[in-house]
Amino acid sequence: MNQLTDKQLRIAITGNPNCGKTSVFNSLTGLNQQVGNYAGTTVEIKSGVLTYNQKQKARIIDLPGTYSIYPKSKDEEIAIDALINPSSKESPDVILVVCDASNLKRNLLYFSQVADLGKPVILVLTMMDIAEKKGLDINLVLLSLNLGIRVVPVNPRNGKGIDKLKDTIFNTLLATQNHLIDIYNLAPDLITEERIRHPEFNDFQCFLAIYKNQREKLDDLLSEETIQRYSAINNILLDSVTQKTAEKEQFSNRLDKILTHRIWGYVIFLFILFIIFESIFSISKFPMLWIQNSFSWFGDFFTSHFPEGPLNDLIVNGVIAGLSGVIVFLPQIILLFAFIAVLEDSGYMARVSFMMDKLMRRVGMNGKSVVPLISGVACAVPSIMATRNIENWKERIITIMVIPLMSCSARLPVYTLLISMITPDKMLWGVFNVQGLILMGMYLIGFFSAIAAAWVMKFLIKAKERNYFILELPTYKAPRLKNILLTLIEKSRTFVWEAGKVIVAVSVILWMAASFGPGNSFAEIDAKYANKNLSNELNAKEISNKIKSEKLFASYAGHFGRFIEPAIQPLGFDWKIGIALFSSLAAREVFVGTMATIYNLGDESNSLSIRDRMMEERDPITNKPKYTMAVAFSLMLFYAFALQCMSTIATVYKETKTWKWASLQFLYTSGLAYLVSLVIFQVFR
Amino acid sequence: MQTLVDLKKGEYATITAISDNQLKLKLMEMGCIPGETIRLSQIAPLGDPIAIEVQGYTLSLRLSEAASIKINNIIPKTIKNKSFSA
Numbered sequence: 001m002n003q004l005t006d007k008q009l010r011i012a013i014t015g016n017p018n019c020g021k022t023s024v025f026n027s028l029t030g031l032n033q034q035v036g037n038y039a040g041t042t043v044e045i046k047s048g049v050l051t052y053n054q055k056q057k058a059r060i061i062d063l064p065g066t067y068s069i070y071p072k073s074k075d076e077e078i079a080i081d082a083l084i085n086p087s088s089k090e091s092p093d094v095i096l097v098v099c100d101a102s103n104l105k106r107n108l109l110y111f112s113q114v115a116d117l118g119k120p121v122i123l124v125l126t127m128m129d130i131a132e133k134k135g136l137d138i139n140l141v142l143l144s145l146n147l148g149i150r151v152v153p154v155n156p157r158n159g160k161g162i163d164k165l166k167d168t169i170f171n172t173l174l175a176t177q178n179h180l181i182d183i184y185n186l187a188p189d190l191i192t193e194e195r196i197r198h199p200e201f202n203d204f205q206c207f208l209a210i211y212k213n214q215r216e217k218l219d220d221l222l223s224e225e226t227i228q229r230y231s232a233i234n235n236i237l238l239d240s241v242t243q244k245t246a247e248k249e250q251f252s253n254r255l256d257k258i259l260t261h262r263i264w265g266y267v268i269f270l271f272i273l274f275i276i277f278e279s280i281f282s283i284s285k286f287p288m289l290w291i292q293n294s295f296s297w298f299g300d301f302f303t304s305h306f307p308e309g310p311l312n313d314l315i316v317n318g319v320i321a322g323l324s325g326v327i328v329f330l331p332q333i334i335l336l337f338a339f340i341a342v343l344e345d346s347g348y349m350a351r352v353s354f355m356m357d358k359l360m361r362r363v364g365m366n367g368k369s370v371v372p373l374i375s376g377v378a379c380a381v382p383s384i385m386a387t388r389n390i391e392n393w394k395e396r397i398i399t400i401m402v403i404p405l406m407s408c409s410a411r412l413p414v415y416t417l418l419i420s421m422i423t424p425d426k427m428l429w430g431v432f433n434v435q436g437l438i439l440m441g442m443y444l445i446g447f448f449s450a451i452a453a454a455w456v457m458k459f460l461i462k463a464k465e466r467n468y469f470i471l472e473l474p475t476y477k478a479p480r481l482k483n484i485l486l487t488l489i490e491k492s493r494t495f496v497w498e499a500g501k502v503i504v505a506v507s508v509i510l511w512m513a514a515s516f517g518p519g520n521s522f523a524e525i526d527a528k529y530a531n532k533n534l535s536n537e538l539n540a541k542e543i544s545n546k547i548k549s550e551k552l553f554a555s556y557a558g559h560f561g562r563f564i565e566p567a568i569q570p571l572g573f574d575w576k577i578g579i580a581l582f583s584s585l586a587a588r589e590v591f592v593g594t595m596a597t598i599y600n601l602g603d604e605s606n607s608l609s610i611r612d613r614m615m616e617e618r619d620p621i622t623n624k625p626k627y628t629m630a631v632a633f634s635l636m637l638f639y640a641f642a643l644q645c646m647s648t649i650a651t652v653y654k655e656t657k658t659w660k661w662a663s664l665q666f667l668y669t670s671g672l673a674y675l676v677s678l679v680i681f682q683v684f685r
Numbered sequence: 686m687q688t689l690v691d692l693k694k695g696e697y698a699t700i701t702a703i704s705d706n707q708l709k710l711k712l713m714e715m716g717c718i719p720g721e722t723i724r725l726s727q728i729a730p731l732g733d734p735i736a737i738e739v740q741g742y743t744l745s746l747r748l749s750e751a752a753s754i755k756i757n758n759i760i761p762k763t764i765k766n767k768s769f770s771a
Binding site: 067102104230253256263358361465468472475 | 703705707708709710711712713714715716718719726727729730731732733734736740741742743744745746747749750
């Protein structure tokens with residue numbers, strides 16, 4: 001990966017959420033970082049390389065923020081497992097515990113737990129400037145003496161202290177910390193017993209092993225431990241921290257009076273959402289067009305410069321088309337995640353969770369579900385991963401289950417095509433664009449059905465544990481550009497890799513299904529037209545189009561389409577739409593490309609011509625236009641509800657570690673889609 | 686016995702105990718230790734959740750969780766002004 005040998009130092013960065021941990025990680029590694037599967041698990045952890053004095057290198061991993069060594073959420077589990085699992089290959093040599101100096105007491109609780117693991121630790125203090133504004137005077141020498149370790153204050157914004165931190169890392173290879181409490185005395189018998197099994201463990205490691213395997217035995221000892229730790233920390237802080245001036249009312253509190261105001265709070269939130277969606281659609285239009293054009297240029301270039309044949313066809317219509325289907329959504333996804341990253345980094349998102357929790361709770365979710373749901377408008381894959389910080393299992397599962405109902409960006413091209421077929425590009429009362437209104441309606445349908453589905457699931461899914469919403473409201477901070485850029489790189493990479501590999505794979509399979517047919521049916525078509533070609537006055541282009549569409553009919557995909565036709569006929573769909581529905585399993589927007597292929601148009605990127613061709617389509621029996629209002633709406637609603645996305649299914653499997661939820665999700669969304677489309681078509685036909 | 690639910694906005698109180706065993710550890714880890722002084726700083730627009738100042742930071746929790754935090758020694762906001770241990 002990073003060409004590191006086993007001898008090189010392994011460093012783990014850990015700390016409470018909102019302590020500036022990731023900024024420290026970014027300052028140490030710069031762009032030299034990547035997200036990778038962590039030690040054989042499916043969980044992804046950020047890692048990077050730290051170079052010291054141009055020759056020494058170390059591998060750093062950035063663990064998700066954690067409040068305690070006893071994990072409560074999926075995120076925390078990942079972090080703690082990396083730290084305490086002794087068999088882990090990534091088991092760190094040095095642990096950097098990052099603590100927010102303006103919120104030292106609670107941050108030190110976690111520090112003292114990590115320190116008791118017995119590994120070399122360094123305390124990294126961030127937000128010294130904020131602590132100073134709060135009137136806190138921290139005596140670093142006394143703090144360091146009391147804890148028995150090196151304390152390094154840093155400011156990732158201007159890089160102050162980072163060099164000192166690097167020096168400290170490479171010179172701290174011995175554990176020197178003091179133990180703040182006497183763990184052995186909390187449970188002498190249990191620890192003695194555990195030590196027989198693990199003679200190499202220290203007292204706290206034994207305690208953690210008991211926690212892991214026989215939690216019920218510890219019972220009240222855990223809160224007793226916490227009380228003792230806080231009391232020890234209190235004594236240290238009494239010694240090393242003085243409050244100089246009385247606190248003034250903080251800026252954050254004043255800002256909260258407006259941002260969480262009972263009326264203005266919601267008005268501001270809705271306004272921010274409006275700005276986000278407005279800019280996603282207006283700004284990302286342009287880069288999306290460039291991407292589309294460059295891919296079709298590249299495809300044309302490939303077609304014309306390399307020998308014709310199945311391989312050429314596979315690369316152009318399978319791989320390049322698949323890749324283009326992934327990359328084209330990057331602008332929208334990057335923009336949406338940029339907004340979310342800014343709002344999250346500033347501390348505003350915690351307030352949104354605070355304001356929305358009561359509403360979300362009524363439908364079985366949590367205030368923390370709001371961010372994943374909003375992100376669902378871009379792409380379900382990273383949104384499902386973003387539910388990891390929801391502690392309660394039931395609330396997290398419900399959130400994961402309803403995210404795909406939010407209209408993701410892949411549905412947009414489908415909606416756009418179908419809407420343009422049924423309504424003219426006109427203005428209503430001179431202000432509202434009719435097409436825009438219908439599009440907005442589709443997004444609202446997605447949102448409200450997600451809420452309704454969550455409400456139903458609240459009664460169907462049994463809770464495993466007591467749910468709660470205990471969330472820190474961090475002080476407001478100016479977002480850091482570097483963090484945001486790195487977050488965007490990470491999210492885009494997740495999208496391109498996680499969604500991308502599935503989309504490309506399915507595109508290739510679809511290409512094969514559409515390019516080959518049973519028996520020698522394809523050869524017969526070729527033969528038929530080879531004869532005609534000699535005498536017929538049809539031009540070459542028309543003939544090639546006819547061949548294409550007849551081959552599609554005869555292909556495996558065509559057979560499949562006709563096989564499922566009886567099932568989708570009640571929804572108003574024919575076998576051609578059947579193929580498109582099936583191919584949408586790669587990614588929904590593939591619908592547009594498939595329609596282009598089916599209606600034998602050479603140029604796939606021109607959606608206007610697809611629209612015109614589809615509007616000309618007549619029903620073979622009644623000879624009326626095929627795409628009536630009823631068919632178009634039925635199809636749009638089918639796309640709004642159905643989970644036609646292999647990447648999402650794969651992600652749900654990975655996050656829940658069982659096929660149960662992935663398959664239930666697929667079944668309920670498909671059932672819902674079928675039902676709604678059936679009703680719409682039968683009522684309005 | 687009074688709980689955090691009885692506290693009005695701006696009032697201070699001292700935590701005496703946490704009654705819910707399932708939440709006890711999480712709440713204590715977040716700084717809600719018996720003997721600690723807290724202040725009710727915010728109430729969400731819909732009346733629930735609420736936010737308290739504890740250990741020098743702001744923590745939000747639902748009323749159902751607040752009900753498990755037992756308190757005494759309520760001090761109205763007019764008498765005690767600002768004096769917090771950091």
